[in-house]
Amino acid sequence: MFIVPVGTPGVKIVRNVGLGNDRTDEGTHAYLRYTDVRVPGDALLGPRGGAFMMAQTRLGAGRIHHAMRTVGLARRAMT
Numbered sequence: 001m002f003i004v005p006v007g008t009p010g011v012k013i014v015r016n017v018g019l020g021n022d023r024t025d026e027g028t029h030a031y032l033r034y035t036d037v038r039v040p041g042d043a044l045l046g047p048r049g050g051a052f053m054m055a056q057t058r059l060g061a062g063r064i065h066h067a068m069r070t071v072g073l074a075r076r077a078m079t
Contacts, residue, residue, distance in 0.1 A: 001051035
């Protein structure tokens with residue numbers, strides 16, 4: 001897993017997508033396309049071979065957050 005600096009040649013934002021009730025043309029989520037992107041070795045995030053562990057650690061809290069939001073929306077829809 002790498003951190004790719006803004007403006008790196010070969011990185012293209014295909015389009016911005018909304019999250020939840022956001023408009024689809026704004027927000028902080030996007031589809032990206034990487035074409036022949038090169039990053040320096042110091043852009044490695046965490047230890048070599050540790051990307052899966054790093055991703056799962058980072059995504060865990062997000063899963064709980066989205067589950068809580070979904071339960072709240074479902075409860076609200078039922079009342």
